[in-house]
Amino acid sequence: MTLRHLATTTRDGLPLVLSPFTADDVGRVHELCQDPEVRRWTTVPDPYPRSAAEEFVLRSTPPAWEAVDAGAFDANREGPELTWAIRVPEGELAGLWGSSGLRPLGGGVLEIGYWLGAGARGRGIARAAAALLVETAFAWPLNADEVRWYAALGNLPSARIAQRTGFAYAGVTRNPRCGDAESWSAVIRPGDPIAPRDDWPDLSAGLAESSCEAHCPGGRPMTRPGDQEWVLPTACS
Numbered sequence: 001m002t003l004r005h006l007a008t009t010t011r012d013g014l015p016l017v018l019s020p021f022t023a024d025d026v027g028r029v030h031e032l033c034q035d036p037e038v039r040r041w042t043t044v045p046d047p048y049p050r051s052a053a054e055e056f057v058l059r060s061t062p063p064a065w066e067a068v069d070a071g072a073f074d075a076n077r078e079g080p081e082l083t084w085a086i087r088v089p090e091g092e093l094a095g096l097w098g099s100s101g102l103r104p105l106g107g108g109v110l111e112i113g114y115w116l117g118a119g120a121r122g123r124g125i126a127r128a129a130a131a132l133l134v135e136t137a138f139a140w141p142l143n144a145d146e147v148r149w150y151a152a153l154g155n156l157p158s159a160r161i162a163q164r165t166g167f168a169y170a171g172v173t174r175n176p177r178c179g180d181a182e183s184w185s186a187v188i189r190p191g192d193p194i195a196p197r198d199d200w201p202d203l204s205a206g207l208a209e210s211s212c213e214a215h216c217p218g219g220r221p222m223t224r225p226g227d228q229e230w231v232l233p234t235a236c237s
């Protein structure tokens, strides 16, 4: 397997390729990141000028690939995110549609992150990409011990992906890299089935209960009995 070309299909048979961003992607990244949902739920700059796309593609994403090439990418040490463009190689949707990544948090833990352009949502693309990334995280050469998912409270589309990919819901944590905002969190470990879990709480009910809007660090905690409290050492997704 080469990390630079990961392939899968959605459950409807749409082929997907995950590969590094290249200089040719700058314009498309700039275009896709104008979407308000991407800016609302991720840490991409808002507003998002072309220079932000250049920064992301040309300067932020290469170091982790250089580390991979040098055999120095290590889930046991904090480091830059290993980022893949999500591409549809053929058909009416052919082209670049999003980004997905694994960020080493140290201790064998990789944090998963993803976003998708509005025109490609609801087709299972993010779900297929997330499953592929989890498989990749646990295989050689990344060999992670755990993949973690974090999302701002209220990001139900992202939570559905984590739940359907087999992450175990782990409660709410404060995320210092996001101004101590509370985040939903979940984990998956090697050997866990990459398949939907039926033991997640109803997160939408929790939101209604607490009247808590997304990105509400001052909102009421949503921790439930048995929830773990984690403190993230580094970044939010």
Ligand SMILES: CC(C)(COP(=O)(O)OP(=O)(O)OC[C@H]1O[C@@H](n2cnc3c(N)ncnc32)[C@H](O)[C@@H]1OP(=O)(O)O)[C@@H](O)C(=O)NCCC(=O)NCCS
Residues within 6 Å of the ligand: 037, 038, 041, 042, 113, 114, 115, 116, 117, 120, 121, 122, 123, 124, 125, 126, 127, 128, 150, 151, 152, 155, 156, 157, 158, 160, 161, 164, 237
């Ligand atoms: C999160 C995101 C990548 C999901 O993309 P997507 O294309 O909707 O994902 P998928 O089509 O693979 O959907 C996965 C599952 O979630 C469900 N789902 C997705 N969006 C949903 C929504 N708004 N409401 C209800 N269900 C939803 C899908 O039905 C699907 O379930 P199924 O497989 O049982 O049908 C996309 O909404 C996005 O880019 N959002 C902005 C950025 C973001 O939030 N990133 C995550 C930060 S933690």
